[in-house]
Amino acid sequence: MRITVLVGGVGGAKFLLGVKQHLGWSPFGPPPANPDAGVQPTVSAVVNTADDIRLHNLQVCPDLDSCLYTLAGVSDLERGWGRRDETWTVSAELAGYGAEAPWFSLGDRDIATHLVRTRMLDAGYPLSLVTQALSARWQPGVDLLPMTDDRVETHVVVDDPEPTDDGPAGRVALHFQEWWIRHRAALPAREITPIGAAEATPGPGVLDAIRTADIVLLAPSNPVVSIGTILAVPGIADAVRTTTAPVVGVSPIIGGAPVRGHADACLAAIDVPCTAEGVGRHYGARTDGGLLDAWLIAPDDHADVPGVDVVRAPLLMSDPAATAGIVATALEVAGVRS
Ligand code: GDP
Numbered sequence: 524m525r526i527t528v529l530v531g532g533v534g535g536a537k538f539l540l541g542v543k544q545h546l547g548w549s550p551f552g553p554p555p556a557n558p559d560a561g562v563q564p565t566v567s568a569v570v571n572t573a574d575d576i577r578l579h580n581l582q583v584c585p586d587l588d589s590c591l592y593t594l595a596g597v598s599d600l601e602r603g604w605g606r607r608d609e610t611w612t613v614s615a616e617l618a619g620y621g622a623e624a625p626w627f628s629l630g631d632r633d634i635a636t637h638l639v640r641t642r643m644l645d646a647g648y649p650l651s652l653v654t655q656a657l658s659a660r661w662q663p664g665v666d667l668l669p670m671t672d673d674r675v676e677t678h679v680v681v682d683d684p685e686p687t688d689d690g691p692a693g694r695v696a697l698h699f700q701e702w703w704i705r706h707r708a709a710l711p712a713r714e715i716t717p718i719g720a721a722e723a724t725p726g727p728g729v730l731d732a733i734r735t736a737d738i739v740l741l742a743p744s745n746p747v748v749s750i751g752t753i754l755a756v757p758g759i760a761d762a763v764r765t766t767t768a769p770v771v772g773v774s775p776i777i778g779g780a781p782v783r784g785h786a787d788a789c790l791a792a793i794d795v796p797c798t799a800e801g802v803g804r805h806y807g808a809r810t811d812g813g814l815l816d817a818w819l820i821a822p823d824d825h826a827d828v829p830g831v832d833v834v835r836a837p838l839l840m841s842d843p844a845a846t847a848g849i850v851a852t853a854l855e856v857a858g859v860r861s
């Protein structure tokens with residue numbers, strides 16, 4: 524039994540907790556050492572890396588780290604990102620120097636991760652191997668597969684927030700993180716582009732995880748800057764379209780709004796309505812060149828997605844048990860027994 528999930532950061536990580544719980548594993552930490560019977564199932568997560576950013580010469584991979592920390596049980600669930608029991612001494616000192624990007628807080632514990640990662644990358648290891656090395660400490664219980672080992676960075680084109688008096692108002696491209704965190708996605712996005720994606724190749728194991736899966740799940744992650752950027756790496760969308768496994772997506776939009784974050788601002792940039800139906804149609808039916816066999820939407824939502832089996836289920840990931848219920852529904856809809 525192999526479950527392959529496409530994920531972003533916080534939403535994706537929460538969803539993976541539910542996958543583990545559904546399998547009868549602890550949501551936090553490694554799978555049980557001695558499975559009761561048969562072969563241990565495998566959970567593979569294809570993780571978005573287009574949010575990655577170089578800060579203070581450190582390579583920061585927010586979505587991979589959200590998965591690592593959350594699945595290990597060391598994340599700060601209240602804040603929603605980063606480590607629990609974090610301290611901020613280095614960030615405060617950097618702010619004292621007026622150092623670049625004060626809007627991106629790096630916790631002290633978190634910085635250790637970035638130091639280890641950056642040192643390994645600088646020594647020539649690809650991100651996929653670095654992620655394995657970090658996983659050896661955190662034991663996430665899930666194979667975390669970066670979508671690519673190549674550099675991909677989402678940039679967001681906005682109207683120049685600081686126009687000069689002379690000349691026509693221009694547009695500027697911001698790193699995704701600057702748009703998302705510094706500007707809280709409040710500047711209307713004219714374009715959202717994963718720079719480098721078109722030239723990137725899928726990370727080791729990514730296509731195989733999709734092709735050999737018993738079920739492929741699209742987590743309720745951001746459809747544009749998490750799932751969308753993964754699918755922008757040539758070969759990945761094709762693998763999803765053509766895998767023999769059923770493909771089930773979970774709507775991140777409930778009642779016309781993202782549960783958390785600014786997915787509405789991202790969807791507006793690509794002219795997709797911020798509704799379960801809008802996102803479902805954006806992914807489309809596999810029978811029609813799209814990605815989905817089935818689409819889970821919240822009980823009070825409505826979605827007509829031609830060619831896709833639309834199923835209503837409670838979709839709030841309030842805790843791993845509730846999320847396990849979503850996963851159970853997805854497997855049931857797909858006719859997959861775990
Ligand atoms: P990020 O990379 O940290 O922004 O996280 P993801 O892209 O993986 O997930 C963010 C998305 O998760 C948001 O767009 C939300 O709509 C969605 N989300 C968050 N909580 C829930 C929830 O409880 N249920 C569902 N269905 N979606 C959620």
Ligand code: CA
Nearest residue numbers: 531532574586
């Ligand atoms: Ca993200």
